[in-house]
Amino acid sequence: MVLVLVETQKGKFRKPAFELVTYGYQTAQVLGTECAALVLGTAEGAEELGKYGASKVYHVQDSSLDTMDSQVYAAVASQAASQLGAKVVVINHSSTGKSLLGRLAVRLNAGSVAGVNGLPVLEGGVFKVKKPAFSGKAISEYEVTSDAKVLSLMGNSFQPKVVGGPVAVEKLDIDVPAGRVVSREMKRVEGVTPLPEAELVVSGGRGLKGPENWGILEDLAEAIGATTACSRPVADADWRPHHEHVGQTGIAIRPNLYIAIGISGAIQHLAGVNNSQTIVVINKDPEAPFFKAADYGVVGDLFEVVPRLTEALRKFKAEQAG
Amino acid sequence: MKILVCVSKTPETTARIAFTNGNTEFDSSGVQFIMNPYDEWYALVRAIELQEAHGGTVTIINVGPAENDTVIRKGLAIGADEAVRVDVSPRSALYVAKQIAEYAREQQFDIIFAGKETIDHNGSEVGAMVAEYLDMPFISFATTLSLEGERATISREIEGGEEVQEVNLPFVVSAAKGMAEQRIPNMRGIMMAKKKPLNVIPPVPFEDLAVATSYTLPPAKTAVKLVSPDNMDELVRLLHEEAKVI
Ligand SMILES: Cc1cc2nc3c(=O)[nH]c(=O)nc-3n(C[C@H](O)[C@H](O)[C@H](O)COP(=O)(O)OP(=O)(O)OC[C@H]3O[C@@H](n4cnc5c(N)ncnc54)[C@H](O)[C@@H]3O)c2cc1C
Numbered sequence: 273m274v275l276v277l278v279e280t281q282k283g284k285f286r287k288p289a290f291e292l293v294t295y296g297y298q299t300a301q302v303l304g305t306e307c308a309a310l311v312l313g314t315a316e317g318a319e320e321l322g323k324y325g326a327s328k329v330y331h332v333q334d335s336s337l338d339t340m341d342s343q344v345y346a347a348v349a350s351q352a353a354s355q356l357g358a359k360v361v362v363i364n365h366s367s368t369g370k371s372l373l374g375r376l377a378v379r380l381n382a383g384s385v386a387g388v389n390g391l392p393v394l395e396g397g398v399f400k401v402k403k404p405a406f407s408g409k410a411i412s413e414y415e416v417t418s419d420a421k422v423l424s425l426m427g428n429s430f431q432p433k434v435v436g437g438p439v440a441v442e443k444l445d446i447d448v449p450a451g452r453v454v455s456r457e458m459k460r461v462e463g464v465t466p467l468p469e470a471e472l473v474v475s476g477g478r479g480l481k482g483p484e485n486w487g488i489l490e491d492l493a494e495a496i497g498a499t500t501a502c503s504r505p506v507a508d509a510d511w512r513p514h515h516e517h518v519g520q521t522g523i524a525i526r527p528n529l530y531i532a533i534g535i536s537g538a539i540q541h542l543a544g545v546n547n548s549q550t551i552v553v554i555n556k557d558p559e560a561p562f563f564k565a566a567d568y569g570v571v572g573d574l575f576e577v578v579p580r581l582t583e584a585l586r587k588f589k590a591e592q593a594g
Numbered sequence: 595m596k597i598l599v600c601v602s603k604t605p606e607t608t609a610r611i612a613f614t615n616g617n618t619e620f621d622s623s624g625v626q627f628i629m630n631p632y633d634e635w636y637a638l639v640r641a642i643e644l645q646e647a648h649g650g651t652v653t654i655i656n657v658g659p660a661e662n663d664t665v666i667r668k669g670l671a672i673g674a675d676e677a678v679r680v681d682v683s684p685r686s687a688l689y690v691a692k693q694i695a696e697y698a699r700e701q702q703f704d705i706i707f708a709g710k711e712t713i714d715h716n717g718s719e720v721g722a723m724v725a726e727y728l729d730m731p732f733i734s735f736a737t738t739l740s741l742e743g744e745r746a747t748i749s750r751e752i753e754g755g756e757e758v759q760e761v762n763l764p765f766v767v768s769a770a771k772g773m774a775e776q777r778i779p780n781m782r783g784i785m786m787a788k789k790k791p792l793n794v795i796p797p798v799p800f801e802d803l804a805v806a807t808s809y810t811l812p813p814a815k816t817a818v819k820l821v822s823p824d825n826m827d828e829l830v831r832l833l834h835e836e837a838k839v840i
Contacts, residue, residue, distance in 0.1 A: 342722060342732045367752045370711075371734040374722030377688055383804025384688065386717040400807075407713050409611040411810045418803035452731040452765075456747070457758040466754025472839070496840055514737070514772055515751060520607055520713055521631055521771060523751075529839040539608045543713075546812075550837040552829070553818070563818050568832060572823030584826035588834065 274300040274307045275358035277349050278321060279368050283314040283338075288364045288469055290324050290432030295425050296362050297325025297435060298391055303360065310352050310444075312345065313337030322439030324432055330356065330444040340368050341451035346375035351446050353380060353420075365424040366468070373424045382420035389429035407520050407543035427468050428526050467516065470499035473527040475518060475545075477503040479534015479555065479574055483511035488578045489533060495585040501525070503535045519544035534574045537562025554578065595650030595763075597641045598703040599674065600694055600724070601633040603658060603665045604714045613809040620714075620809070629665045632709025632769060634672070639774035640739060641707050642673040648741065650704075651675045655697060657690045659683050663792065670787035671779035677790070682797040685805045687715070691723030692800045699728060704763045705746075710735050710770040715806070718768070725766035733759055737772030 276296035278289045293309055300307035309326035311318045313336075318329045332348055349372065353361050361376055363369035365387040377384035385401050392401040398415055401423065405412040460466075467473065474493040480486065486500075493500050500516060507517035518525055520543035530548035534555065535541060542565050545551070553566040556573050563569045570577050605611070606626040614621040628634075641652045654669045656662050657680040666677045680693040698706060706728075708721035718734070725732035735751040744763045749756050751770055779787070821829045833840045 342725070342734070343729075346726065367735055367750070370718040371722055371732060374687065374691065374719040374724075375726040375732070377719070377803075378691070378723050378726035381803070383686075383802075384719060385804055386687075386715075386719050403716075405715055405806070405809070406605070406611045407607075407716060409811070410613070411812060412715075412806040413808045413810075414804050415807045416804040421804075452761060453733060454760045455757060456760055458752070458755065459757070460752070460755035464754065468753050515755065517771065524716070529833065529837070543607070550833070550839045552833070565815060566818040567815070567837065568829060569818040569820045570823050570826075570829065571820065577823045577826070580823070580826040581829060584830045585840070587827075588830045588840070 273305055273356060273358040274303065274360045274362060275310055275353050275356060276307060276326070277310045277312070277361060277363045277372070279364060279366065280311070280313065280315045283316050285315070285317065285320065286469070287432065288366060288427055289321070291427070291430045292362060292364050292425055293321050293324035293326050294433045295391070295430045299360060299362065302391055302393065308356065308358070310349060312348060318441045319438035322436055323434045325435045326439060328439055329441045331441050332444050332446050332448070334448045336448055336451070339455035340371065341453040342371040342375055343453070344449055344451040346372055346379055347449050348446050350376055350379035352444055355444070355446070359420055361422045363422070363424050365426050369424045373422055376422045380420040380422060381418060382422045383416035383418040384422045385414045385416065386424050387426045388423050389426040404547060408524060408546045409543065426526065428471065428528075465499050467499050467501055467518070467523060467525055470525070471528045472496055472498035473501050473525060473529065473548075474498045474531045474533065475501035475503070475535060476506060476512070476533050477535030478505050480506070485575075486512070488575065488582070492531070492578055492582045492585070495582050495589065498529070498531070503541055532562055533578060535562060536560050537565060595644065595648050595705070596701065596703045597645060597650065597652045597705045597707065598698055598701070599633065599638050599641045599652060599654045599669070599707040600720060601638065601654050601656050601665065601669055602630040602709070602712045603627050603656065603662050604630045604712050607631070607713065611811070617808050617810065627665065629668055630709050630712045632711065634669070635776040636769035636771065636773040637707035637709050638669055638672060638674065639777050640769060641705070642777070643774060644705070644741060653678060655680070655694055657682065657684050657693045657797070666792060667787050668779060670790045670792070671783040672777050673783065675790065677792045679792065679794050680797050681794050686802045687717050687719040688723060688804070689800055689802055691720045691727060693797050694720070695724050695727030696798045697795065698724065706730070706766040708766065708768045710768050721766050721768040728766070731761050731765045732767070733761060733765060734768045735770045736767045737770050739767065739773060
């Protein structure tokens with residue numbers, strides 16, 4: 273069995289959860305087995321995970337699991353995996369998943385691959401799976417030789433696919449150990465898709481000259497429902513919050529569309545965004561290195577180009593809606 | 595207070611990424627290596643700051659061959675008190691974690707630091723593994739860490755925001771941007787580093803369970819399509835009809 277450990281946020285499932293079940297379902301097909309989902313803590317609509325290919329959903333309903341303590345989660349998930357006889361456990365490559373993957377590997381005596389972006393294959397009976405490495409500059413293929421395997425799935429690398437209908441949710445009786453980490457506070461920007469999950473990203477660099485100029489970038493983001501990001505010097509200068517910093521030392525993202533505005537395209541910046549599906553670069557310097565990594569480029573003054581692009585997008589959206 | 599910092603050696607951030615031996619190994623010819631930035635700038639510096647404020651020792655540990663000693667000496671020059679190198683070329687995160695955990699088990703550290711991830715394998719796994727081997731709490735992606743007596747308050751990066759957590763010593767923590775500011779070693783530090791202990795210990799036997807066996811480079815990008823700054827309708831059309839992203 274392939275067991276996917278599905279995360280919720282405030283009791284609700286979000287897109288990464290459906291991506292994960294889709295991946296688990298397709299992995300189960302490769303391996304000739306079934307995919308089941310494991311849900312921890314308060315959750316609404318767990319039966320819906322069946323739509324994406326979970327043949328069954330197991331729920332450990334204990335409100336102490338509403339906050340994540342990796343020690344507790346790993347204890348519960350590994351017990352569930354053993355009880356259910358799951359050979360492959362898959363989680364999201366998220367702040368929660370990354371905290372768990374290593375623990376699960378140790379507990380289940382499992383080979384682990386972090387941040388996979390392709391389905392595994394069985395080659396002569398050997399389990400192989402690929403993941404991006406060297407900050408997006410290469411792809412590595414892993415061979416997992418242990419009986420048990422744990423994988424974490426890179427965000428936005430598998431689109432959710434409906435393959436069935438809702439399924440039964442079964443309560444799983446597992447002793448939840450007491451945690452040693454106390455969660456005091458969760459501060460999230462409400463109403464915006466977090467960067468690692470965003471399909472559309474509008475990003476600004478030092479070319480914007482100062483925080484007071486971010487309005488034009490926010491207008492553009494708003495026109496298409498994009499999330500905003502920035503280059504490192506922009507975050508370092510506190511023009512923008514740190515969680516917007518993308519790149520080698522910030523976060524790595526892979527949106528469908530990345531619009532880079534007034535960013536030169538230093539190699540450390542590219543390391544965090546070079547896996548984006550489509551890259552648009554707006555820069556007044558035709559020699560800016562970013563153009564080499566771009567699909568579409570506009571050479572011009574961003575203070576003129578960006579408002580024009582926003583207007584064109586608004587017009588396009590209005591036509592689409594009409 | 596006893597602090598352990600796990601450090602890794604990685605190619606420098608602008609290094610040319612290429613592979614050799616039938617694409618089974620990283621081609622290190624002409625590549626400069628550095629201490630993994632998360633380990634150096636954030637984990638190590640915060641550990642040293644805590645030691646400066648609360649006393650105790652900072653030990654760095656690396657699992658790797660003798661050529662890693664230059665990176666380890668840099669850590670000592672920045673301010674760690676002593677270093678340990680487990681003398682083996684590791685092939686997986688689990689292997690590295692096992693070696694670190696076996697060493698740390700004897701030593702009873704109060705805090706074990708790791709970096710958020712390495713910039714070569716991008717796994718983010720070692721901290722959690724060490725914590726599990728030692729049955730210790732683990733807090734990942736820490737951006738601030740303050741200590742009052744036995745109790746630490748830590749903020750950590752989560753998707754689109756942050757979480758504040760509390761935990762008692764001992765614990766394992768992985769460090770992200772915000773934890774500290776990079777420190778450049780000074781001449782005195784470099785001189786002193788030469789005299790600080792660097793203990794080389796043998797690995798414990800352990801079998802790898804998952805290993806990277808081959809590498810490929812992503813397909814080269816096709817040339818950029820330039821759009822006139824006066825024709826943003828054209829860019830919108832391309833994004834819609836050609837790229838199909840809006
Ligand atoms: C170890 C290491 C790690 C790093 N990690 C990261 C990282 O994670 N993320 C990151 O982003 N950087 C990182 N950096 C820094 C990186 O090398 C660059 O310095 C940084 O990305 C540059 O940011 P920028 O493009 O915003 O600024 P600049 O390089 O200053 O570029 C500004 C650009 O704006 C353009 N511009 C200016 N005015 C206008 C205008 N009116 N209209 C249009 N275009 C205009 C300019 O032509 C220029 O190309 C790292 C560096 C090191 C050494």
